[in-house]
Amino acid sequence: MNIQEVAKLAKVSVSTVSKIINGKDNDISEPTRKRVLKIVEEQNYIPYAKYRMKEGMANRLVGLVIPGNNSYYGVLIAMIEEALRERGYRLVVYTVSEMDAKVLDEALEQLWKRGVIGVLVNGTLAASHVPENCKAVYFTETEEFDQRQQNTFYFRKYEAGRLAAEALLEAGHRKIGCILEQSEQNILNGIEAVFRERQLPEGDLVSYLGKDREDLWKNGTGFCMTDNVSAMICGSSEITGMVLEYAGKTGIQAPQELSIVCMEEQDILEYMAGGIASVKYPLQQMTASAVHHLLQMITEKKECEIARKFFPVLQKRGSIRKNEEGQRGGKIVVVGSMNIDNVIEGVRIPVNGETHIADNILVMPGGKGGNQAVGVGKLGGRAYMIGRIGKDADGKLLFKGLSDCGVYMDGVEFDDQLSSGQAFVHLDREGENTIVVYRGANGNLDGAQLERHGEVFQNAKYCLISSEISMETIRAAKKHCRKNQTEMILKPSALEEIEEDILEGIDYLVPNEKEMEQICPGNMPLEEKADRLLANGVKNVIVTLGKQGSYLKNKAHSIYFPSAPFTAIDSTGGADSFISAMAFSLSEGNELVYSIIYATYAAGITVTRYGVQEAMPDKKTIGIYIEEMERKYREIKEII
Numbered sequence: 001m002n003i004q005e006v007a008k009l010a011k012v013s014v015s016t017v018s019k020i021i022n023g024k025d026n027d028i029s030e031p032t033r034k035r036v037l038k039i040v041e042e043q044n045y046i047p048y049a050k051y052r053m054k055e056g057m058a059n060r061l062v063g064l065v066i067p068g069n070n071s072y073y074g075v076l077i078a079m080i081e082e083a084l085r086e087r088g089y090r091l092v093v094y095t096v097s098e099m100d101a102k103v104l105d106e107a108l109e110q111l112w113k114r115g116v117i118g119v120l121v122n123g124t125l126a127a128s129h130v131p132e133n134c135k136a137v138y139f140t141e142t143e144e145f146d147q148r149q150q151n152t153f154y155f156r157k158y159e160a161g162r163l164a165a166e167a168l169l170e171a172g173h174r175k176i177g178c179i180l181e182q183s184e185q186n187i188l189n190g191i192e193a194v195f196r197e198r199q200l201p202e203g204d205l206v207s208y209l210g211k212d213r214e215d216l217w218k219n220g221t222g223f224c225m226t227d228n229v230s231a232m233i234c235g236s237s238e239i240t241g242m243v244l245e246y247a248g249k250t251g252i253q254a255p256q257e258l259s260i261v262c263m264e265e266q267d268i269l270e271y272m273a274g275g276i277a278s279v280k281y282p283l284q285q286m287t288a289s290a291v292h293h294l295l296q297m298i299t300e301k302k303e304c305e306i307a308r309k310f311f312p313v314l315q316k317r318g319s320i321r322k323n324e325e326g327q328r329g330g331k332i333v334v335v336g337s338m339n340i341d342n343v344i345e346g347v348r349i350p351v352n353g354e355t356h357i358a359d360n361i362l363v364m365p366g367g368k369g370g371n372q373a374v375g376v377g378k379l380g381g382r383a384y385m386i387g388r389i390g391k392d393a394d395g396k397l398l399f400k401g402l403s404d405c406g407v408y409m410d411g412v413e414f415d416d417q418l419s420s421g422q423a424f425v426h427l428d429r430e431g432e433n434t435i436v437v438y439r440g441a442n443g444n445l446d447g448a449q450l451e452r453h454g455e456v457f458q459n460a461k462y463c464l465i466s467s468e469i470s471m472e473t474i475r476a477a478k479k480h481c482r483k484n485q486t487e488m489i490l491k492p493s494a495l496e497e498i499e500e501d502i503l504e505g506i507d508y509l510v511p512n513e514k515e516m517e518q519i520c521p522g523n524m525p526l527e528e529k530a531d532r533l534l535a536n537g538v539k540n541v542i543v544t545l546g547k548q549g550s551y552l553k554n555k556a557h558s559i560y561f562p563s564a565p566f567t568a569i570d571s572t573g574g575a576d577s578f579i580s581a582m583a584f585s586l587s588e589g590n591e592l593v594y595s596i597i598y599a600t601y602a603a604g605i606t607v608t609r610y611g612v613q614e615a616m617p618d619k620k621t622i623g624i625y626i627e628e629m630e631r632k633y634r635e636i637k638e639i640i
């Protein structure tokens with residue numbers, strides 16, 4: 001609309017309109033003045049629009065319409081101002097108490113009169129009257145909006161809620177508290193959606209939407225935190241402070257006993273309780289993109305219209321702890337190898353110039369240490385791995401495989417120089433295996449790494465050591481075990497010879513027949529060989545005999561145990577399964593004879609399937625055989 005059109009509508013001359021809008025209207029009758037002003041208002045006529053446009057370009061002013069009640073108001077303004085300043089523009093802020101169509105139109109008009117060339121609107125509500133030549137871009141956090149609306153940049157707090165809930169559930173938390181301000185219903189919707197999708201009981205989420213600070217402090221913290229929750233989702237750093245204060249007063253240690261995720265990223269979180277994890281909203285990216293798009297529309301007269309979505313990210317810090325609830329038994333440290341197993345199934349290993357066609361090949365995670373840790377983890381035990389893997393895809397796969405089974409990985413390091421260990425496993429048609437191991441990164445697991453993770457040994461009941469790592473590392477592990485009164489279970493594999501001091505003080509030595517032969521060569525009965533090892537300072541010798549079961553020798557007993565009633569198709573890792581199950585059972589306080597029976601069943605189940613880690617039984621699977629195992633235990637007890 002221009003001045004000529006207003007004049008035409010009002011049936012007056014252009015000079016009459018000009019006089020009226022410039023206040024020089026003494027000689028104009030009152031009815032004419034009113035008629036002209038009514039048309040000006042109805043038609044939303046902005047005098048000197050073109051001139052203002054030019055002036056705006058010269059002033060390089062951009063407007064921002066923002067609700068005054070926005071909690072991140074200050075942060076947003078600072079971000080937008082910076083993005084504009086970098087491009088040589090200045091900001092004019094217009095706050096509104098509540099955003100509705102009328103208010104927004106008024107805001108745009110006012111800003112336009114002040115000479116802005118474009119406007120950023122915090123919200124998705126579209127203006128119905130954008131002044132001629134003025135461009136508007138919308139940005140906001142929103143749950144839902146009309147997807148047809150263009151020039152809109154947005155993210156969803158709903159997704160932020162999902163991220164927080166998923167992180168805590170992945171860490172094993174089941175009962176989670178959540179304190180938010182009433183305005184943050186979107187976050188709660190996201191959290192509840194995750195609980196619903198995982199079919200978790202409603203009562204496992206204890207949420208409180210507080211109306212103000214006092215309400216949150218007086219009612220919210222107590223409401224959520226008395227209900228046995230092991231993790232909290234807090235709406236802001238302020239609420240996080242309240243939760244920490246409440247935890248301190250009630251003797252709950254955070255993060256050891258209470259994991260926390262804050263739904264707002266703030267620098268201060270890094271210093272609270274050793275680092276509070278948070279969900280960071282994509283404000284910076286969103287506002288920078290909105291500014292960039294607006295300036296493009298203005299300067300390049302681009303009318304490309306887009307709606308772009310941004311995503312919150314989880315800022316990981318130490319406040320998300322694995323929840324040990326649901327895990328049983330004492331702490332078990334595993335010091336050993338992690339390998340990728342390259343399995344070739346075929347009739348036999350070729351010799352002297354022969355070439356064979358393989359029946360099958362498989363690639364799977366393995367390594368004696370990794371297998372044993374997974375074995376403990378799957379049975380519901382508390383396994384802590386200390387080992388070394390390459391900085392490669394195999395390393396990542398191994399790491400993920402173990403942590404997915406609930407193994408604590410604080411003691412695992414990625415090696416800069418060597419690739420992850422590889423094992424080449426030949427499997428014959430009877431399910432028997434032979435293995436060649438390339439140590440790779442496992443070879444760099446040394447005493448210094450054990451020293452760096454010395455705290456992992458604290459309060460450990462058992463340490464599982466296997467000898468695909470160096471003798472020096474085994475010696476270092478023994479030192480930590482002695483210091484912490486941790487019992488040692490050694491699997492002596494891949495050895496050409498074993499130095500005597502390695503065996504001294506070992507609580508449980510678990511060789512197979514071949515390994516027994518290497519440690520104790522000579523033509524004598526197994527019992528006699530075991531006696532020799534006892535004389536060398538080993539406290540219990542347990543020889544795994546494959547289909548024949550196992551043999552235990554210690555000061556009190558000399559017992560042959562039958563194998564479990566399963567048919568083996570892949571014997572690889574049977575001994576790792578045996579050792580991990582025996583250690584788990586011992587760590588639960590069971591006696592050795594029962595633990596060997598339990599281990600025999602675990603190994604028996606493992607060898608009925610291909611691979612090792614995949615094949616190892618979990619709590620439920622082994623649980624099926626509990627009665628049978630107890631019966632066998634009673635039978636053996638009657639004869640010893």
Ligand code: RIB
Nearest residue numbers: 339341366367368423573
């Ligand atoms: O005990 C079986 C394991 O020995 C395999 O997984 C292989 O990696 C080797 O370490």
